[in-house]
Amino acid sequence: MSPRESLRALAQWGVLGALVGAVCGVASAVFLFLLDEATALRERMPLLVYALPVAGLAVGALYARWGSSIRGGNNLVLDTVHETDRQIPLRMAPLVLLGTVLTHLFGGSAGREGTAVQMGGSLADAIAHRFRVSADTRRELLAAGIAGGFGSVFGTPIAGAVFSLEVLVVGRLGYEALLPALVAAVVGDLTTRGLGIVHTAYPAPGVLPLTGGVLAKWVVFALAVAAVAVVFVEGTHRLKKLLEGRLPALPLRMAVGGLAVVGLWKLVGTDMYLGLGVPTLVRAFVDPALPEAAFAWKLLFTAVTLGAGFLGGEVTPLFFIGAALGNVLARVLGLPLDLGAAVGMAALFAAAANTPLALTIMAVELVGASVLPHVAIVATLAYLLTGHRGIYPAQRIARLKYGGPLLGKLVPLRELPGESPGSAFARKSSDSAGNPQGKR
Template sequence: MRRFNYIETAVMLATVLQWLVLATITGTIVGTGTSLFLHALHFLTDHPAVFIPLWVQMLLLPIGGLLNGLLLYYGRRANTTGLKDSAIAAVHHQNGRMPFKTVLVKPVAALITLASGGSAGKEGPCSHIGGTLASGLGRVFGLNVELQKRLVACGVSAGFASVFGTPIAGAIYGVEVLAIGRIRHDFLFPAIIAGVASFEISKFWGIPYHYYAIQALPEFSEIIFLKTVIIGCVCGVAAWIFVDLVGWFKGAFNSLRERFNIWPPFMPLLGGILLSVLIIFIPTDYLGLSTHLMDDALEGQAMPYLGFFWKALLVAITLGSGFYGGIVTPQFVIGALVGSSVAPLLGIHPTLGAAVGLVSVVAAASNTPVAAILMGVELFGGVAGTVYVAGASIAAYLVIGHRSVYPDQVLAYPKS
C-alpha cells in the first residue's frame, strides 16, 4: 500500500518559493538591462521623419562595419576567461558560466550595427544581456552548477520576453531554443516567472509594445487549415534559404579572410562596402530592423515576392561578414513578407498569411515550434488563429530539417 509522501511536496514547494524569488530578481534586473538597451536603440534609430540620403547611408555602412569589427576584436581579446560568449553554449558546455567583464561589447556592437544600417535584429543582444546578467547573479548567489544553468536559461528567457513583448512565448522560446526537438520542463517555471517580471519591468520603464489583432479571421475550415499548412511549408523553405545564406556568407567571408590573411576587424568593413554597393539596387527598407515592413504586411498591404530574399541576403551579408546583431527580428520580417505575398495565391487574406508566416519562420529557423504557437497567441490574440498558427509552425519546423540559426543548439531528437 502506498504511503503519503510529505517530504517531496515540501521540497517542491521550497523549489517553487526559491525560483519565485530567484527568477523575479533575475527578471527584474534583466528587464532593466534590456530596457536600457532598447531605449538606446530607439534613441539611435527611430527617427522616421529624418531622411537619410543614399550616399550618407553608403558611407555609414562601412564605418559601422569597421567600428563593429574593432569593438568585437578587442572585446574578444579582453575576455580572458576562455569562456564562449554564448548563452546556449553556457548552458550546455560551460556550467552556466559566461564572461561578465565583456557584457557590454555585444549590445554596443548591435547598436552600432543597427544605427549604421546593418540588417539584423535586436533580440540577440537582449538575450545576451539576460544570460550574462543571470550568470553573474548566479555567482553572487553562489548557486550550484544545475541551478546556475537554469538561472542562465531563465535570464535568456527574460531577455526574450522583454524584447518580444510576449512574456510566455518569450520565456518558452528561451527554453526551447536550447536544443532541437525537445522542451525541458525543469527550465520552464524559472523562465516563466522571469519572463513575466522582465516584461512588466520593461513596460514600467516605458518600452512600447505593438500587438496585432487579426481582423476578418475566416470561420474555421479544414481547407483553410490545409492552406495555412502549405504557407507553413513555403515558410520552412524560406527559413531554410535564410539559414543557409547566413551560413554560406559566414563561410565565404571566413575563406576570404584566411586566403588573404585579412585583419579580422576589416571583414565587417568589407561587408559594409558590399552592402553599400547592393543598396544601389535593393531598397534601403531592408536595412536595419525593417520592422515597418512586417507592420505593413500584417496590415494587409501587398508585399513583393522577392522581399524576403532581399532581407535574407542583407542579413546574411551583415552577420556573415562579422557585424554583430540579433537574428530573430529578421525571421519575423522574412516570415511576414513570405506569408503575406503567398497567401493571396491561395485565396487567403494577406494579414492572416503574414501572421502565420511570421511565426512559422521563427518555428523553423529557431527550431521553436511551441514557443511560436504561443507567440501567435500573444501577438495576435484570438483562439481561431491558434489552430492555423500551430499547423503552419510545425510544418515549417519540419521542412527546414535540422538546420538552425543557432550553431550552439544541440540535437535532442531528430525530426523524422
C-alpha cells in the same frame, strides 16, 4: 521532498527568477530605448548609412581586442547551459548592446533577440556566480536569463519562457527550469513596460474556420516557409564561412560587409530593408501591393549583415521575411492577407530556430487567438521540413526529428553526422574564436 523543502525551493526560484527578470528587464529597456533613438537618428540622417563600413571596422576592432571570448554569441549561451565548466563573461552584455546599436544606427539589417538573449545569459550567469549556486541551479538560471531577455525585448513573456525551454534541446522541453523561466520572463516584461517601453502593435487577423481546403493551402504555405528558412540558414552560414576564409581579420570582414550593404541599399533605392524594418513588417499585414520580392531582399540584406559579423539577432528580420512571404502566399492561395502575414511571421522563425511551440504562443501574444490553429499547423510542418539545421548550431538534439532511437547523448546540431555546410562552419567558427563547443 517535504512540504517545507518544496516551499523553500519555490521561494528560491521566486527570488532568483525575479532578480534575473528585473535585471533583464532594465537591460532590455535601455537597449530598446537606444535602438529607437538610433533608428530615428538614421531616418533623419540617411547619409549615416554610408558610414556602415567604418562602423564595421570599429566594432570589429572592438571585438577583436576585447570580445574574442564572447564571439560565440547565442551559441556560447546555449553551450554554457549544457557545459557548466565555463562562465559567460559579464562584458558580453555591454559589448553586444553597443555593437547592436551601432549596427542599427548605420543601417545594418539585424534584429534584437540575439542581443537580448546574450545580455540575459551574461547577467544571469553573473548572478549565479555571485550567489554561488549549484551547477543545476545555475543551468536553470541561465534558462531564466534567456527567458527574461527574450520575453522583455518583445513583450511576450509566455513565449519567452517557453522559448528558453524549447531552444536548448530540439524536440524536448526542459520543465525543470519552467518556474524560474516564467518568473524571469514575466518580471522582465513588467520591468521593461514599467520603464516606459511600448512594443510594436500588430493588426489582429479575423477568424478563419479550418476546413479541408484551408488545410491544404496551409500545407503548401508550410512548404514555402520551410524552403525560405533553409535558404536563410544555409545562406547566412555559407556566406559567413566564405568571408571568414577570404578575410580572416574581423574588422576588415565587417567593413567589406558594410560596403556590400551600402551597395545593396543603393541598388534597391529604398530604406525599407535597413535596420529592423518594422514599418514594412506591419505593412505586410494590410497592403496587397507590397512588392513580391520584399522577403527576398530582406533575406539578402540580413544574410550579408550577419554573415559579415555585425551584431544583432535574427528574429525581427525573420519576422519581416516571414510576414512579407506570407503576404505574397496569401494573395496566391486566396487566404486572408493579415492571417497569412501573421502565420508567416511566426512560422519562419519557428522553422529557423526549431521552436514551433514557443512561436505559436508568441503569435497569439502578438496578434491574438484568431491565429490558431493555423500558426500551429504551419509552424510544426515547417519545423519538420527544414531538417536538422537552424540558426543556433549549439542546440542539442537527443532524437532525430522524424523519430528513431535516442542518440545516446545530447548532440549539438553542428556535430550530427551528415551535418550541413552551415553547421560545419558554425563549429569551426566558434572553435576558432576561442570558444570550445562541446566535449568531443
